[in-house]
Amino acid sequence: MAKILVTGGAGYIGSITRHFLEKHGHSVIVVDNLSRGHREAVPEPILRVLDTRDTDKVEVLLRDEHVEAVIHFAAYIAVGESTQVPEMYFTNNVSGSLSLFEAMLRADVKRLVFSSTAAAYGIPATVPITEDEPYAPINPYGESKVMVEKILEWLDRYREFRSVRLRYFNACGAEPEADLGEEHDPETHLIPLILRAVQTGKPVTVFGDDYATPDGTCIRDYIHVSDLAEAHIYAVEHLLKGGKSNVFNAGTGVGYSVEEVIAAVEHLTGKQVPRVTGPRREGDPPSLVADSRRLQETLGWRPTRSSIERIVSDAWEFARRHSEPRSQS
């Protein structure tokens, strides 16, 4: 059992991963500046309100707490926002990461799991996508993650700094046991917006129905957040056992269209999802599905909760319990 520092542990995927780490017997410290995360998502005694750009304080914390590995979630994640204020994304996501790595090197903590993204691939030539596809981000958010991935490749080569980069596909759903789920503000993700449409009667917009897919709407690889959280446990335990650096697609290998997700919500709730069809969203590839064999074969991970029925059902239960968004901090 290890002492693990989780940055961004007040966010959606970070808070659920913290829950699973503790469930697996690890001891966790959360670092979060609460700029986007939720204070209530972290047990108070383990929360340190701190920015990863504060290198000195992070170094002291790593030493004082005898941290053995870090899981690094803290980052801005909104693609649209990243096109409006790219500098904010590079400062927070790249400088924040670099500062953390500097602190880790000083404190001699050289094991890291990094939240990367399928946005590193941009618009892929082929699906399912393997990890060997070249980097081709098409927005500052994706670029900021690629920059950090590249820094990690060099640190592995010259500083014996071992990392697992997980390229997330579409994280969704909620973890009922911990009552943790998705609460972004503003919300831009499909499933919470569909559920909100059912709750409020205000239509969700389907971004394009003229793609070259069977029903004309975009296909994505939706991965239950608890399956994704568990991938981090496998990754950090691999590093703690002395495993090598690697990069893995964190997806299920199965794609669903926007219309199929809507149909699953209608089936679950017995209600029609109010919707309108709008134009395509800029930068949306028609289909993004992971080839996740490397993650499954190397670490032994399996997605066990990522059927679309289970995802929308867990997300719906969470949305019903939290129909008023929580405060930001």
Ligand code: UDP
């Ligand atoms: N989408 C949509 N309407 C919305 C939000 C998303 O039709 O209000 C579509 C979007 O075009 C994409 C899919 O839903 O095909 C998933 O989008 P999301 O923003 O949830 O995640 P992304 O794939 O961009 O990471």
